[in-house]
Amino acid sequence: MKKATNYLIGASALTLSLIGSTAAVAGPSGTVAFLMPDEASTRYEQHDFPGFEAAMKKLCPDCKLLYQNANADAAQQQQQFNSAISQGAKVIVLDPVDSTAAASLVHMAQAQGVKVIAYDRPVPSTPADYYVSFDNEGIGKAIAQSLVQHMKDKGVPTGKGGVLEVNGSPTDAAAGLIRKGIHEGLAGSGYKTLAEYDTPEWAPPKAQQWVSGQITRFGSQIVGVVAANDGTAGGTIAAFKAAGVNPVPPVTGNDATVAGLQLIISGDQYNTILKPSEIVAAAAAKVAVGFLSGQAPKGETTLFKTPTQLFTPMVITQSNIKAEVVDKGFTTADQLCTGRYADGCKKLGIKH
Template structure:
């Protein structure tokens, strides 16, 4: 009944996917882990969620996982945390929608004796562990790649910055890293914080930038991820800007890789999600068994509320048309067949993928 109650509650808040294992909560001897992800986008549903669930299954036969999406809504995620507390899970793995707004929920969970692993985004509050990628390095890779793509225009050219959501602390890290490469090299004509990381908002922002700066006065676009890049590129196409200026990205989404092959997007940052999911799962299982994460964490980080959080910070990889096969294809993130659909057949041939 307890397991059914949590599944029902979480399903009411988002998409629930329960992973049944021997020794579940119904027998009273299981270890329940709540996996609370920010959205049901391609990245979270195709990679992070199934990878984390699979690794937990491998590590802990007695563990069950209740996974949900908050659909980018803070109130929904707060209710999901409350449901997990009521259920009495051992550990919550959370990719926060809003790191600051979720602080009180994290505090309630810890007061209830529940360990919290902050996944991908460093949530405020007394978290037990954190796993992500080096955000400043991500931004620096993007900024350096954009300068390379700009060529001679890197000397005083004008760009638009399409940053991520201000509620996501990773956005600040990406921006800081990008500026470390871009400042003093290019003029930043317009800069936006894109609410909820939504491509539609990026599209609107880019349309506004084109209207304000002029279609002929945008030499490149720093886009914080592939989703925003899709909105940016749609706006550039709608304005009939040809050739398209170089646009950056992140997450190595299938659509982003296809746009790179087609010459519409210059690069993306590949973050091997298998490594991130592996570390997050190992931290969750260790904490569920009352063990330290010190053998897993290789560094510590500080949040605005908590110092010395055990952390794993992984290394991102820059991907352009020249190294798609050696990165995302080699690692099995995308196959050549997935990338090279009929629409992109000629582009893939030119890129040497087929």
């Protein structure tokens, strides 16, 4: 089992100062756990946790923060969840490996008075205390519609082929929402879906293996691929390159990882979704501190019978990668314009 990593934010204890007869007012305090699902996507270590930690430092300097990543192992996440409760966590921010299995974790926590904030991925069968995420269904619809518009702009005929759909993990409820959005985005486009696949654990090698089989099966009939994130997109592109397909059909993505953005720069990937995870992480921190303060934060909407706050992300292509990603500082030119991507950066006006 992966060793626990505990982060103590600020002072270990709150010191009350008495000035005359007036006591200083104590701010919120307590232990909060931030439990992420996997390491296949780099976002959790590079963006989500740092964003959550930074927000907690500002909102609750006397809080203790526990952080762990389950590495796509639902049993390991359950152990981490149990450990968080045994260490006194009063709020657990949970991005579940298995959205169905997470229902029992929510029940257990709530029975002990521990609040659970579903993060990024919902827990459909059992209401958590709050749910904060990007609009996953909207993400799926946006990447699919963007791909459809691109293919039509390029004059790709609707009657001579179709698209592949590379979805996310079958145990991830957020992946199910993305898949639903993809279906909506493709509906009525005229492009048929040749085949679709739910990628276990979002693992790029598994996506690559499946796409390789579909290339053998369908060949030049494949005119585009809707991949649900940058990892599965990278696996998809690797499959086409290994098969000697040139040019690679347009492929979608999601998460705006450095690798995904570089593939857009090189022209191998068509789009991705810019999801500054720090925004959602900061929102989760605000909700967590609210619970520690005895408040029940109200959601902007309700999903799965859970108060919910959703954020709307942005589609990124070559046309806006400089303005929206680099110029606004989400990712630097130095990170993107390395090695073989330097020439593509020059063409797009990205300087480092």
